[in-house]
Amino acid sequence: MIKVEHLTKQFSLNKEQKKEAGTTDKFAFAVNNISFDCKPGEIFSLLGPNGAGKTTTLRMLSTVITPTSGSIIMGGINAVTHPNEARRKIGFLTGSTGLYTRLNAHELIDYFASLYGVSNQMLIERKKYLFDLLDMNEFAHKRIGKLSTGMKQKVSICRTMIHDPEIVIFDEPTSGLDVITAESIIQLIRDCKSQNKTVIFSSHIMGEVDLLCDSLAIIHKGQMKYQGSMQKFREKMSEKSITAEFIKTVQA
Amino acid sequence: MIFNIFKKELKETLRDKRTLIMMLVIPILIFPLILNVVVGVSSSFEESAENKTLKIGILGETDDYLALKLNEIPNALGPKTLIPYHGDSLKMKADLKEEKLDIVFIYDSKFSEKLDKMEPTKLICSFDKTKIGYDQRAQKYVQYIETEERLKRYQALNIDEQQITPFEIAFENSASNQKMIGELLGGFLPYIFIAFGFMGCMYPAIDLFTGEKERGTIETLLTTPVSRWKFLIGKMLVIILSGLLASCFALLGLFFSINLMDIIPDPEIMNVVNQILSVGFVLKLFLLLLPLTVFFAGIMIPIAVYTKTFKEAQSIIAPLNILVLLPAMAGLFPGIELNVQTAMIPILNIVLTTKGLIGGTIDYSLLILSFSVMVVLAGIAVAVSFKQFGKETNILS
Incomplete structure (x- = not known):
């Protein structure tokens, strides 16, 4: 369960940024007072155009950055005041995630398992389960730098899931991937839902959203434009397609 | 947990060719290569200078007294050919300038007469001082002729050489070989360590911090509960x-170069060098280098954390090398000694302390002061690194 209330992130602007934005303000809001809930067994989608504040929101949820104000409760833990405890419950995957190319998949997964404090017994079991599921055994001893994009993505998925997180955060997970590799991510998101995990993902690909999500939030320029179930969004649509409705919502 | 992180980072670092070259290959090969070239080149120059047949210009004729005496000098003192100039001193000097001649002798036309009369006479020996071995060769020739002439006069005057020698002068060096080595080369050793220590830190610092940002791995790392x-x-x-x-x-490269390449022919000095490079000395040296290396890491990390690309980080850190080497170079100058003031100057204090350790002249209270200064600075550098690594704007691009 994720409960976000009045979440705000303010960044100070340097001279260049002020010039680019055409403002004299010292600060800018990347996220401004947004609130939403994500329930276990549900897929929650965070939508918005580029620069809307999706990545900043997800970075705050994953505790990489600290909010200026507001609260984030993750699995009953206040992620703002107790980030380390919250992190144990989170799996985080982005489309732009890099991997340590000089390590092989075994070494990388073992390293992240040690960072998450996974026990040896659990590591053996989880590694076997995930390596079999993702068909990774054949290339698990190869250096990651020598793997194809698809293989690397499988290693990334394995890294995200090795500690069996109850909350999984995906930041534009299929961005820049080919259809086959993107499909493995879609399948992972579905699997997470069936395992009653709390899933939140950001995207601007409406097809993916339509296919996967149970509820959604649309943000633009850091502010909440729409929040509700996918079912209700479809019902109140005045445009012919979901993409057109999304654009209309953003521009409203 | 820190050990797990250290183990993983070390594994990755040891698999990086650039770091391995800077950390292992260059340091271990640099001394054997440099010393091999220097020793090889200088000994081959010396050998060829010793065996070279020098063309010696004589102002007069080949049957002049000086020419005859020069011809009597045995070839063991260096082979030579005499070329007479029949009194044409201008042409002889011109030929010397154009390097057609190696050494020229200019003397009075009444040179032999004056010698016979036991009167003083002038002998000018001219040569290019930049040429290797010419100075020694000219001195050997003149000394040979002069000694013979002096002995002849003692004999003619019936003088015992012992009687006209009031005392035999001997200048003795009160400094031990260790102190001499410490003074002459003591600054060189830490200078090398500082240079290599800095270079050894540079690539891993960039790779482990800027590299994480550039490869996009930092974000996932920071989502872990560590x-x-x-x-x-x-x-x-x-x-x-x-x-x-x-x-x-x-240090290993230097040690093997000294021991295997026979660059120190004097066994006594060699013994002193080996005593200096003892286990105890090396341990003390590394104890001094430890806070210095922490300081280096501490000044590199904030830069590496701030910069976004490997190139950007390299372009800032590489010039820092010069700033670091400047105080190290100051330690090479004679006369600069370790005192309370110099002990407060980072890097210079380590150079001067090491110099004192090598020469056996170290004041341990100043050693402790230098060490403490470096520990404090290393602590400040670590604190700055921590602050920078904690900044959101620095760690996320």
Whole structure:
């Protein structure tokens, strides 16, 4: 369960940024007072155009950055005041995630398992389960730098899931991937839902959203434009397609 | 946890060719290569200078007294050919300038007469002082003729040489060989360590911090339930180890070069050098280098954390090398000694302390002061690194 209330992130602007934005303000809001809930067994989608504040929101949820104000409760833990405890419950995957190319998949997964404090017994079991599921055994001893994009993505998925997180955060997970590799991510998101995990993902690909999500939030320029179930969004649509409705919502 | 981070970072670092070259290959090969070239080139120059047949210009004729005496000099003192100039001193000097001649002798036309009369006479020996071995050769020739002439006069005057020698002068060096080596070369050793220590730290610092940002791995790392300071310390330990290993390999290269290449012919000096490079000395040296290397890591990490690309980080850190080497160079100058003031200047204090350790002249209270100054600075550098690594704007691009 994720409960976000009045979440705000303010960044100070340097001279260049002020010039680019055409403002004299010292600060800018990347996220401004947004609130939403994500329930276990549900897929929650965070939508918005580029620069809307999706990545900043997800970075705050994953505790990489600290909010200026507001609260984030993750699995009953206040992620703002107790980030380390919250992190144990989170799996985080982005489309732009890099991997340590000089390590092989075994070494990388073992390293992240040690960072998450996974026990040896659990590591053996989880590694076997995930390596079999993702068909990774054949290339698990190869250096990651020598793997194809698809293989690397499988290693990334394995890294995200090795500690069996109850909350999984995906930041534009299929961005820049080919259809086959993107499909493995879609399948992972579905699997997470069936395992009653709390899933939140950001995207601007409406097809993916339509296919996967149970509820959604649309943000633009850091502010909440729409929040509700996918079912209700479809019902109140005045445009012919979901993409057109999304654009209309953003521009409203 | 810090050990797990250290282990993983070390494994990755040891698989990076650039770091391996800077940490292991260059330090271990630099001394054998440099010394091999220097010793090889200088000995081959010396050998060819000794065996070269010098063309000697004589102002007069080949049957002049001086020419005859020069011809009597045995070839063991260096082969030579005499070329008479029949009194044409201008042409002889011109030929010397054009290097058609190697040494010329200019003397009075009444040179032999004056010698016979036991009167003083002038002998000018002219040569190009930049040429290797010419100075020694000219001195040997003149000394040979002059000694013979002096003995002849003692005999003619019936004088015992012993009686006209009031005393035999001997200048003795009160400094021990260790002190001499310490003074002459003591600054050189830490200078090398500082240079290699810095270079050894540079690539891992960039790779482990800027590299994480550039490769997009930092974000996932920071979503794990591990405090940032643990990542900082784990990574920093690898950087420090890399700097120390680079210094260590440079020392090994130097040790093997000295022992295997026979560059110190005097066994007594060789013995002193081996005594200086004892286990105890090396341990003291590394103890001094430890806070220095932490300081290096501490000044590199904030830069590496701030910069976004490997190139950007390299373009800032590489010129810092010069700033670091400047105080190290000051330690090479004679006359600059370790005192309370110099002990407060980072890097210079380490050079001067090491110089004192090598020469056996160290004042241990100043050693402790220098060490403490470096520990404090290393602590400040680590604190700055921690602050920078904690900044959101620095760690996320």
